[in-house]
Amino acid sequence: MGIIERIKEIEAEMARTQKNKATEYHLGQLKAKIAKLRTQLLEPPKGSSAGGDGFEVTKFGHGRVALIGFPSVGKSTLLTMLTGTHSEAASYEFTTLTCIPGIIHYNDTKIQLLDLPGIIEGASEGKGRGRQVIAVAKSSDLVLMVLDASKSEGHRQILTRELESVGLRLNKRPPQIYFKKKKTGGISFNSTLPLTHVDEKLCYQILHEYKIHNAELLFREDATVDDLIDVIEGNRKYIKCVYVYNKIDVIGIDDVDKLARRPNSVVISCNLKLNLDRLLSKMWEEMGLVRVYTKPQGQQPDFSDPVVLSADRGGCTVEDFCNHIHRNLIKDVKYVLVWGTSARHYPQHCGLGHVLQDEDVVQIVKKKEKEEGGRGRFKSHSTAPARISDRQKKAPLKT
Ligand SMILES: Nc1nc2c(ncn2[C@@H]2O[C@H](COP(=O)(O)OP(=O)(O)OP(=O)(O)O)[C@@H](O)[C@H]2O)c(=O)[nH]1
Numbered sequence: 247m248g249i250i251e252r253i254k255e256i257e258a259e260m261a262r263t264q265k266n267k268a269t270e271y272h273l274g275q276l277k278a279k280i281a282k283l284r285t286q287l288l289e290p291p292k293g294s295s296a297g298g299d300g301f302e303v304t305k306f307g308h309g310r311v312a313l314i315g316f317p318s319v320g321k322s323t324l325l326t327m328l329t330g331t332h333s334e335a336a337s338y339e340f341t342t343l344t345c346i347p348g349i350i351h352y353n354d355t356k357i358q359l360l361d362l363p364g365i366i367e368g369a370s371e372g373k374g375r376g377r378q379v380i381a382v383a384k385s386s387d388l389v390l391m392v393l394d395a396s397k398s399e400g401h402r403q404i405l406t407r408e409l410e411s412v413g414l415r416l417n418k419r420p421p422q423i424y425f426k427k428k429k430t431g432g433i434s435f436n437s438t439l440p441l442t443h444v445d446e447k448l449c450y451q452i453l454h455e456y457k458i459h460n461a462e463l464l465f466r467e468d469a470t471v472d473d474l475i476d477v478i479e480g481n482r483k484y485i486k487c488v489y490v491y492n493k494i495d496v497i498g499i500d501d502v503d504k505l506a507r508r509p510n511s512v513v514i515s516c517n518l519k520l521n522l523d524r525l526l527s528k529m530w531e532e533m534g535l536v537r538v539y540t541k542p543q544g545q546q547p548d549f550s551d552p553v554v555l556s557a558d559r560g561g562c563t564v565e566d567f568c569n570h571i572h573r574n575l576i577k578d579v580k581y582v583l584v585w586g587t588s589a590r591h592y593p594q595h596c597g598l599g600h601v602l603q604d605e606d607v608v609q610i611v612k613k614k615e616k617e618e619g620g621r622g623r624f625k626s627h628s629t630a631p632a633r634i635s636d637r638q639k640k641a642p643l644k645t
C-alpha cells in the first residue's frame with residue numbers, strides 16, 4: 247500500500263472513532279502516525295532532482311511573496327497589475343503552468359512577487375503541480391492566498407488544509423513547548439501552567455510512537471496534541487498569510503463588507519483596480535521589513551537607499567545592521583548613534599544589541615574615529631537628519 251492510501255486509511259479510522267476521554271490516547275497516536283507518513287511524503291522520490299522544472303526561481307530583493315490560489319481566481323492578473331511583469335491571464339483554468347517572478351517597488355524596497363499555477367484539492371499529494379507550488383510557498387516570507395470573492399468560502403479551508411498537511415502553518419507562531427531529545431534519563435515532563443488538552447500519559451504515547459524514550463518536555467502554554475506533534479517533527483514552517491478576495495466587482499456590497507471584516511483579509515478587484523493600495527500596505531505591514539538609513543558623519547543620510555532588515559530573516563539589531571553593510575565592520579564599531587522610533591532621545595548612543603525599527607537613522611562611530619574625534623564629535627552628531635521630522639515625531643517614543 248502506498249503512503250497516501252495509508253494516510254487515507256488512518257483518516258477513515260479517525261473519522262469512525264468517537265471523540266471522548268477513552269479514545270483520546272488512541273486518536274493522538276493516529277495523529278502522530280499521519281504526521282510521520284506526511285513527512286515521508288515530503289521526502290523527494292529517489293532519483294529525482296529537487297525542483298528542476300521551471301519552478302526554481304532565484305530569490306531576489308528584500309522579501310518574497312507567493313500567490314497561492316485555485317485556478318482562475320486572478321493571480322496572474324494581479325501579478326501583472328502589481329509588478330508590470332506580464333503574466334498570461336485567461337478565463338480557462340491552469341493558464342499559468344510555471345512560476346513567474348515580478349518585482350514590487352514599495353517604500354524604497356524591492357519585493358519579489360511570484361505568480362504560480364493554480365492548485366486544487368489534493369495538491370499536497372501531488373495533484374497537478376501542487377507539490378512544486380507548495381514548495382515555493384514554503385520558501386516565501388508571506389503567502390497571499392488569492393480567493394474568488396464570488397466562490398464558496400470552502401476554498402479557503404481546502405487550501406489551508408493542503409498547505410497545513412505539508413507542514414506550513416499560516417498566521418501561527420511556533421508552540422511554546424521546549425523539547426529536547428536525550429541519550430538517557432527517561433522522559434521528564436513539566437509544564438508551567440495547567441494543561442487542558444493533553445496529559446502526561448498522552449505525551450508519553452506520542453513520544454513512544456516516535457520511538458523517543460529519553461527527552462525533556464516542558465509546556466509553556468496550554469498546547470494541543472497537534473502542537474506537540476509539530477514540535478517533535480521540527481520541520482514546520484510558520485508563515486504569515488493575507489487572504490485576498492479578488493473580483494469584488496461581481497458581488498454585492500453587503501458581501502464585500504462581510505469579507506473585508508474577516509481577519510487578515512483584503513478585498514480587491516483587479517478589473518476595477520479597487521483597493522490595490524490597501525493590499526500593498528497590508529503586505530508591507532505583514533512583512534515587517536525594517537529600513538535603516540546610514541548617516542555619514544556631518545552629512546545627511548541617503549533616504550532612497552535603506553539597509554533593509556527583517557526580524558524573521560537575520561534580525562534587526564545594530565549588529566545585524568553592521569553585518570549587513572560589511573562582514574568585518576563589527577570589530578571596528580565602538581557604538582552607534584540612533585535617531586528614530588527605537589531611540590529614547592535623539593541621538594541615542596546604542597550598543598550592538600539595540601533593536602532597530604523601521605526608518606531609523608544610524609551613524610556608526612568607529613573605535614579609531616573616537617580617538618581622533620576628541621571633543622568635536624558631539625557637535626557634528628547633534629545635527630538631526632532632515633527627514634526625521636514627519637513620521638518619526640508622530641510615532642510614540644519609547645520610554
Ligand atoms: N470580474 C473580474 N474578473 C477578473 C478579475 N481579475 C481577474 N479576472 C478574470 O479572471 C480570469 C482568470 O484570471 P487569471 O489571472 O488568468 O487567473 P489565475 O488565477 O492566474 O488562473 P490560473 O493561472 O489558470 O490558475 C480572467 O478571465 C481574468 O480576466 C476581477 O477583479 N474581476
Ligand SMILES: [K+]
Nearest residue numbers: 318336338341
Ligand atoms: K486562468
Ligand SMILES: [Mg+2]
Nearest residue numbers: 321322341342
Ligand atoms: Mg495564472
